[in-house]
Structures are given as structure tokens and as C-alpha cells.
Amino acid sequence: MLRATLVELGPEEHVLLICMHHIAADAHSDGILFAELARLYDAERSGRTADLPALPIQYADYAVWQRQRLRGEALRALRAHWARTLAGAPELLALPTDHPRPTVQRHQGAHHRFALDTRLADALLAIGRPQGATFFMTALAAFAALLARLTGELDIVIGSPIANRNEVQLQGLIGFFTNTIALRIQLDGNPSFREMVGRARATVLDAFAHQELPFEQVVEAVGPRRDPSRNPLFQVNFRAQASSRPVPALSGLEVDPLPVDIGFSRFDLALELEVTEPALRGFFEFDRDLFEAASVVRFEERLRALLAQALEDPDTPLLALLPGSRRPAGHAIRRSSSRR
Numbered sequence: 001m002l003r004a005t006l007v008e009l010g011p012e013e014h015v016l017l018i019c020m021h022h023i024a025a026d027a028h029s030d031g032i033l034f035a036e037l038a039r040l041y042d043a044e045r046s047g048r049t050a051d052l053p054a055l056p057i058q059y060a061d062y063a064v065w066q067r068q069r070l071r072g073e074a075l076r077a078l079r080a081h082w083a084r085t086l087a088g089a090p091e092l093l094a095l096p097t098d099h100p101r102p103t104v105q106r107h108q109g110a111h112h113r114f115a116l117d118t119r120l121a122d123a124l125l126a127i128g129r130p131q132g133a134t135f136f137m138t139a140l141a142a143f144a145a146l147l148a149r150l151t152g153e154l155d156i157v158i159g160s161p162i163a164n165r166n167e168v169q170l171q172g173l174i175g176f177f178t179n180t181i182a183l184r185i186q187l188d189g190n191p192s193f194r195e196m197v198g199r200a201r202a203t204v205l206d207a208f209a210h211q212e213l214p215f216e217q218v219v220e221a222v223g224p225r226r227d228p229s230r231n232p233l234f235q236v237n238f239r240a241q242a243s244s245r246p247v248p249a250l251s252g253l254e255v256d257p258l259p260v261d262i263g264f265s266r267f268d269l270a271l272e273l274e275v276t277e278p279a280l281r282g283f284f285e286f287d288r289d290l291f292e293a294a295s296v297v298r299f300e301e302r303l304r305a306l307l308a309q310a311l312e313d314p315d316t317p318l319l320a321l322l323p324g325s326r327r328p329a330g331h332a333i334r335r336s337s338s339r340r
Contacts, residue, residue: 026178031246059175078213079221097290109265115279123311141200149325157234180215181207193310237270
């Protein structure tokens with residue numbers, strides 16, 4: 001479940017590689033692990049006996065709680081909610097791929113990393129603040145707008161991980177609690193970017209309120225046609241956090257994280273954003289069976305252009321963002337109906 005290797009590059013330079021199986025830990029667990037590692041390191045360095053606080057519960061206790069909660073009427077209500085929310089959603093997002101989709105998804109992926117000015121993060125927060133929208137919500141609206149302009153579709157389902165640690169006793173426990181939620185954002189009516197932020201906020205809050213149902217049960221409740229060439233319900237994923245990822249604070253050492261590309265992609269396309277100093281950093285994770293790296297670079301360029309337009313004038317409508325992109329299907333019908 002946990003493997004560690006220390007690579008010596010020189011007398012004062014080392015790389016610590018920590019490999020954890022996802023069945024035993026999630027992203028939230030990283031901060032807990034690093035804090036405990038720092039505490040153990042400091043104790044060893046000073047010759048003291050390590051003293052970690054006792055855990056109030058174990059993962060097995062959480063598993064029992066989950067089984068007790070997810071049964072009977074509570075389970076039926078959650079399944080019914082997700083079945084309603086995702087009813088009639090498109091099964092496949094028609095991204096402009098470079099290659100035909102293989103009959104069986106192989107998950108061979110790569111990362112394209114980039115950095116944006118942190119003023120963009122400040123601007124995203126400023127736009128969302130009057131609506132009570134977080135950085136995640138406003139950035140999600142921008143990603144949804146980008147996907148709409150790339151695909152011409154207005155009904156978009158985006159997957160996103162959620163920590164799913166709703167009890168205080170779980171905050172200090174290493175384990176796999178993360179769940180995946182399906183965020184369905186409908187962009188019909190040529191909304192402004194400000195309106196898109198409002199729609200993203202409503203979608204996210206609704207999903208958070210019904211986050212407990214495990215994703216595999218959401219799939220069962222919705223009952224999509226299964227196809228080994230693609231993921232069910234959504235093929236794109238979005239992650240964003242308004243703070244840097246945790247790094248071990250080891251006394252006497254300067255510690256810097258090293259980005260790692262594991263050569264794997266769980267989705268056709270994913271976007272991850274992270275607010276750091278002095279830049280807003282991110283990466284696109286993409287399926288190499290579908291996309292060439294040059295195309296993903298263009299996706300990044302379009303994201304930059306879209307953000308610049310939307311942040312300069314949040315009332316810019318969707319059809320005016322990224323001129324020259326694929327025009328969302330059905331826009332002519334809406335436009336003609338608005339003239340009546």
C-alpha cells in the first residue's frame with residue numbers, strides 16, 4: 001500500500017519517491033501523511049520518541065457508517081436524485097479529436113503543463129464573489145465554456161472528485177474517501193459568462209448536497225449504455241483548488257515538489273488548476289490515443305483567450321467567446337425564437 005525510495009543525487013540533494021495505492025489513500029491524505037512524516041522526522045533528528053496522536057476512528061468505522069447510511073429510503077432518494085439530474089444527458093462529448101476513438105479505451109496519457117498569471121485567479125474570485133461562487137465554481141464555468149466552444153454542445157457533463165469527508169473525525173485519517181460527482185451544466189440561451197458562473201454554482205451546490213452516493217451506484221441509477229471505448233456519464237474531468245498542494249515541512253531541509261507524468265489518463269481530457277505563488281498553475285491530462293500534444297497546446301491557448309475575454313467583460317455571451325470556434329448546436333433556433 002505504501003512504498004518509499006530515497007534517491008541520492010548528491011551530498012545535499014535527494015529525491016524522495018512515495019508511491020501509495022489509491023485504494024489506501026486519496027489527495028486529502030497527502031497532507032496528513034506529510035504532516036506525520038514531518039513529525040516523525042523531527043523526532044528522529046532530535047533523538048526523541050515519535051509521538052503521533054491516537055486516531056479517534058479507523059477506516060473500518062467509516063465503512064460501517066457508510067453502509068448504515070446508504071440503505072433504505074436514504075439510498076432510494078439519492079439514486080432517484082441522480083437519475084433525474086442526469087436523465088437525457090448526452091452519452092458522449094464530441095471533442096475534436098485527432099484520431100478515431102479505439103474500440104477499447106487504453107488510458108495511455110500525458111500531461112501538458114502551463115502557468116497563468118495569478119491575477120487571473122484573483123479576477124475569477126472577484127467575478128464569483130457577488131454570487132457566492134468559489135474559485136472552483138468560476139473556473140468550472142470557464143472550462144464548461146471552453147468545452148462548449150470546442151464541441152458545439154450546450155449540455156455538458158463534467159466529472160470532478162470531491163473529498164467526501166463530512167465528519168470531523170475523518171479529517172486526520174489516511175484513507176480513500178474521495179467520490180466522483182457528475183456536474184451537468186446546461187449553457188442554452190447564449191448566457192453571459194457571469195450567468196454561466198451562476199449556473200455552475202447551482203450545479204456544484206446541488207451535487208455537493210448529494211455527494212454521498214458512490215459513483216458506481218450513480219452509474220447504476222442512471223443506466224447509461226456501456227461502451228468499452230469511453231467512460232460512462234462523462235469523458236472529461238475537472239479539478240481546481242485555491243491553494244498549493246501540501247509539501248512536507250522537514251526541519252533543516254528545503255523541500256520542493258517534483259511534477260510527475262505517470263503516462264496515464266483516466267479520461268479523454270482533464271483540466272487541473274492550482275493557485276500557487278507566483279502563478280496560477282495547471283495541466284491538461286489527455287488520452288494520447290485521441291489527441292496529439294499540439295492540439296492540447298491549442299486547447300490551452302484557447303483557454304487563455306477565453307479567460308482574457310470573460311474577465312475583461314463578464315457580460316460577454318457564450319457565442320461571442322472564442323470567435324471561430326465550433327458554434328454551439330441549436331443557436332440559430334434560439335436566436336430566431338428570441339425575435340418573435
